[in-house]
Amino acid sequence: MLAAGPAGAAEGGPYDVIVIGAGFAGITATRELRARGKRVLLLEARGRVGGRTYVDTFGGHQVEMGGTWVETTQPHIAAELTRYDIALTEEHPVDRVLLPTPSGPKEFTPEDAFNRTGAVLERLFDGSRQYFERPFEPLYRSDLLQSLDRLSLRDRLNQLGLTAEEELLVNGQTAIYSGGSSTQGALTMLSHWWSLAGWSNQGWADTQRWRMTNGTSGLLDAMLADAKPVLRLNSPVASVTDTGSLVYVTLKSGVRYSATRAVVAVPVNVWPTIRFSPSLPAAHTTAGAQGIAVPNAYKMFIHAKAGAGKFSAQGAEGGSPIPMLMPFKETSQGLLYVAFSTDPTLDPADKAQVASAVRQLGAELDIIEVRAHDWGRDPYARGGWAFRKPGQLTSLYPSIHNTSGRVAFASGDVANGWSGFLDGAVESGLRAARQTLGLE
Template sequence: MSRSRDTGNETMSVDVVIVGAGFAGLSAARRLASTGASVLVLEGRDRVGGRVFSGEVAGVRVDLGGTWVSKRHTAIRELAEQVGCTTVRQFAEGRNTLWFGGKRRTYKGTIPKLSPVALVNMARVQMALDKLAATIDVDAPWESPRAAELDAISFEEWLDRKRARASTRAMMTVVTKVEFGCQPSDVSLLHVLRTIRAFGGIDHMLDAENGMQDERYVQTTQEIAIRLAERLGDRVVTDAPVRRIAQDDHGVTVFTDTARIEAEYAIVTTATEHRADIEFEPALPERALGLAGSWGLGRLSKAFVAYEKPFWRAAGLSGEGVTDTGTVFITFDVSPDPAGPGVMMVFCDPRVFDAHAPEVRRDLVVRQLSDLYGPEAASPIDYIDHRWNIDAFASGGPNPVVAPHASTRYGSALTEPHGRIHWAGTETAGDWTGSMNGAVLTGQRAAEQVAERLRAEAGALA
């Protein structure tokens, strides 16, 4: 079980110290421990999981952070299976709901049934995105053909050039809000293309059934992290924010508020922008500093609204809804049972959500659900929300918002070791970057790199 350690100015010694107890850090620790290396995971929060975090509404545990897994997410699935966590299919039966231009309509499939002209425009833009995404090297997008050109414009500028209609822009705005927590004007085209390629194309990126939103965990995704940490035991320490990492030719020294840890190597798994919160000696090189300053997380908030039962199903609705205005921009049915309670997961725009008092946030969400699903939505039995913007260790959305030019200028610093310090975390992934699966893969990758260096050093001393 992970636990806080309050032992004054304690000095410890391990082979590898890992910063962050999300899926990247826990996966790295697990892999290194299996090789016989001694490891210590330091987590600044009072909990493990990082950007996966559980809450409760109407007695049902829900995912306030990362939620879904695809069938292709084999790394996170293997970990979850090993600790006894099980999946359930994302409910997607019935018609989806759309609130667009002040009007409500329903539709089947991923893309709303719009006018023939609008559908042609949507299909043309989607095909162009998939075609460009196919040219991107997900491990080093800055080295892709036309990288400088694709990184020089925002996604919105590209939509302008493609003459995207209002309906197409609205859908693409939902994509950037969910995936990056930003507007299309905030993120470079190259970064959007990298994400599309990493997620297996637009269809797989957006689909529930057989797509990125295919399944979720009954026990919640944070429970996977909790059980992984329990197996690591005293190797995981919470309430231990890392303030400074010093290194020389012989090892690293990591400083928290209460301890000094000496190690051969360190693996840092924080979100890219939070690398700047740690003092490094010697200092990070210029490109690495530029990365931390330009790859900041976007903004995203979530709410869950509970009802006696999922009443929308009786009307033939899936609970998946999309809106082009207001606080809410997408909804999903995450009810545990058809008999109830009915639970609606709601993604909220922080710009018109986060600053309000709890009761105002609740009213804003319930009002929009009433527009989407009728008067029954006005009488919930419970409500919970989470504003990631106030999280001190990952203040924002699931992915960094990478503005034009930032990938080509600084992206190569994502995974380049700084002496004895290696990097992990979902944004450092190639395939599945920005997902829980990507986080696991990066933890395993960094662990293998460090394990190889440990073996090489041991061989040199033999």
């Protein structure tokens, strides 16, 4: 039943469910629906599946240009890894760590850097064992969260009265995760991740420790082969109309499909680009307008000549346009580094600009080439990783998980658990499938 390619007419069907978006959330929902015998049409705007994950080749190696890391303590993705016998590869250890200090970047041993940053992070998230007592039930202690959810990460940093040296150890992290400024991200977002990781610096570090040996595409292909839906690539959706008895999905090409139900499995930031009739519920409208994923997000791989070695580096808030960098793999010419940026003025195609940004971290790289993806300007993502803003947890949850008539929603942006991670996407897809089947 698996088919691919753009549709020239409303052929095929009839369908029980139309799933919009073939990322991890959409493919998970599709598989679960197909397992219950539903006839599913899976629509994907791009010419590939994967959503905010995709595998490329660069420097002679397979590289992940989007979501990458998984952890066996993340229950939903761990179940998929087991189900399809997906092998994991551990990231290479680093030889040294560059961190910002009041007098400029300084080199630390990995153990010293880990202990120094961990001590500050533990203070930052003090109390999270209470207010996120059950991390997969984020509102379980809503009585404690109401006031805390109003705080930005900048508010929390200011509360702690850190020395300049202490704050510099962590404000690069709080800023980049927030989308560029610690004022933009919610304390409860980062502390939620910390709680899910076991309230420990080791658990937090482990969230960037393991990746799939054969790439995220290997798991997606296995899930698709299991599901065998009708798949239409290059099929961006213009509108979704729920008549009360049928759901009509119209593509930008004008082709229209119908089914008894639909699952919208695109990023929350993309919701405003689709015309919904009736209009989306209040929580969904607000989430789409405010956005959940950070609006400016580059992931890049830097191919550099040998010499600088296997180091990781973190910048200070307001410092280098590339505040996070780590080694990936050796090549015949040198080394690949993976880096992240939320600076809209950065041009990854400008090797001199990238080298300057790395120099601000305290390192010199002789750059051969850079490969980057701008998720913020990607029309089918409109942002990178999910990171809630102050107030969004307590104002949007749990309503954001509700269906709207015959339409359910699946996105790792609004998981109960690991929002912004592959685990959250799978969790969301499972929930949307249960809702569509009338099981939740």
